[in-house]
Amino acid sequence: MNIKRVKIYGAGSIGNHLANAARAVGADVVVVDVSEAALQRMKTEIYPMRYGSWDAAIQLCTPASEPKGGFDLICIGTPPAYHLPLALAAVKEQPKAIQIEKPLCAPSLELADDIAREAAAAGVKVFIGYDHVVGRSARKLQDLLREKVVGEVATFDVEFREHWGGIFKAHPWLSGPADSYLGFWEAGGGASGEHSHALNFWQFISHQLGHGRVSEVDAMLTYVRDGKAHYDSLCLLHLRTEDGFTGRVVQDVVTQPVKKWAFIQGTAGTLEWHNGYNPQGDAVILKKVGQPAELTELPKRRPDDFIEEMKHIDACLQPGAAPSVMSLERGLETMLVVAAAHLSEKTKRRVKIDYTKGWSPAALSPL
Numbered sequence: 001m002n003i004k005r006v007k008i009y010g011a012g013s014i015g016n017h018l019a020n021a022a023r024a025v026g027a028d029v030v031v032v033d034v035s036e037a038a039l040q041r042m043k044t045e046i047y048p049m050r051y052g053s054w055d056a057a058i059q060l061c062t063p064a065s066e067p068k069g070g071f072d073l074i075c076i077g078t079p080p081a082y083h084l085p086l087a088l089a090a091v092k093e094q095p096k097a098i099q100i101e102k103p104l105c106a107p108s109l110e111l112a113d114d115i116a117r118e119a120a121a122a123g124v125k126v127f128i129g130y131d132h133v134v135g136r137s138a139r140k141l142q143d144l145l146r147e148k149v150v151g152e153v154a155t156f157d158v159e160f161r162e163h164w165g166g167i168f169k170a171h172p173w174l175s176g177p178a179d180s181y182l183g184f185w186e187a188g189g190g191a192s193g194e195h196s197h198a199l200n201f202w203q204f205i206s207h208q209l210g211h212g213r214v215s216e217v218d219a220m221l222t223y224v225r226d227g228k229a230h231y232d233s234l235c236l237l238h239l240r241t242e243d244g245f246t247g248r249v250v251q252d253v254v255t256q257p258v259k260k261w262a263f264i265q266g267t268a269g270t271l272e273w274h275n276g277y278n279p280q281g282d283a284v285i286l287k288k289v290g291q292p293a294e295l296t297e298l299p300k301r302r303p304d305d306f307i308e309e310m311k312h313i314d315a316c317l318q319p320g321a322a323p324s325v326m327s328l329e330r331g332l333e334t335m336l337v338v339a340a341a342h343l344s345e346k347t348k349r350r351v352k353i354d355y356t357k358g359w360s361p362a363a364l365s366p367l
């Protein structure tokens with residue numbers, strides 16, 4: 001394994017998953033959190049409840065006593081506002097790689113250009129935590145697309161629709177959206193930020209099919225004010241790529257039961273990808289015109305999502321490895337579209353993305 005020493009910022013929900021995944025691949029793990037209560041909760045509640053028992057080999061500390069330098073991988077699992085300041089500091093430690101959780105930053109795109117520049121200058125590989133694109137079911141979908149089982153793809157849609165309830169079940173210490181960034185779209189929360197896995201998955205398919213980056217965004221969002229909270233509960237995106245391909249993404253925090261789904265329409269049939277098809281895992285369904293549906297179930301447990309992610313990052317650190325589908329550039333592309341979506345709703349116009357202008361609001365202009 002290339003990943004032998006891992007430092008994780010954030011002892012919350014994702015920090016626990018990443019720590020467990022890093023331990024599963026045999027790495028030494030240090031977790032840093034600004035909150036003593038969060039570190040304690042990790043040790044006595046979240047980790048033992050999720051994975052059976054606390055792993056005493058995991059070192060817990062606050063920033064005052066955190067070790068610096070000598071890490072293969074530094075993961076940033078804090079609320080989005082801290083992602084890029086911590087990532088920029090992490091670059092200076094010269095790890096082999098940095099993993100930053102999704103969404104990469106707030107829709108203001110502050111520091112987005114800086115991380116791209118600094119990571120490239122330091123030669124540090126950066127991965128964004130859109131882990132669905134490296135799961136077994138996504139790899140199955142990729143294989144079927146490569147084999148062109150549904151012929152030429154005409155269009156595809158992705159929907160991640162999940163009521164807040166599921167998220168707050170994983171955070172029993174929060175009483176509602178206003179208690180965290182989740183309830184504030186400008187801080188990277190709301191449906192557009194929290195469920196940006198859907199948009200990123202759409203971009204993943206677009207790249208896989210050779211249609212490239214999104215160049216036009218036509219969006220409608222529903223914003224909710226609830227006490228102090230101000231978030232988008234529904235984010236509808238119509239997207240066009242640089243080569244003129246068109247498709248659709250839906251993200252919401254109202255749908256229950258949850259639906260996480262991709263649908264691909266080809267000339268010879270359809271492909272459906274279901275995340276959480278049943279309690280046992282994911283599935284891919286192939287329907288060829290005039291033939292019975294072929295269901296492929298891909299069993300998994302929730303911790304497997306992050307173990308697959310850790311293995312993917314490790315494989316990408318091999319000399320000569322292909323560019324990652326979880327790369328910084330892919331995460332930045334996703335953030336540009338999220339920012340474009342808010343601008344589209346605000347201006348009531350379609351927004352064009354100009355990638356020559358960098359990862360900043362200057363790249364966005366209403367048509």
Ligand SMILES: NC(=O)c1ccc[n+]([C@@H]2O[C@H](COP(=O)([O-])OP(=O)(O)OC[C@H]3O[C@@H](n4cnc5c(N)ncnc54)[C@H](O)[C@@H]3O)[C@@H](O)[C@H]2O)c1
Binds near residue numbers: 014035102131
């Ligand atoms: N990839 C996924 O499937 C997935 C799943 C869950 C969460 N996430 C993402 O992970 C991030 C964190 O979400 P969460 O649910 O774990 O949040 P959380 O609130 O459970 O935990 C975040 C932790 O970060 C700590 N923190 C804040 N600032 C810090 C700093 N400067 N240094 C160290 N620690 C700091 C907080 O004290 C808190 O304990 C979010 O961006 C979220 O979208 C991704």
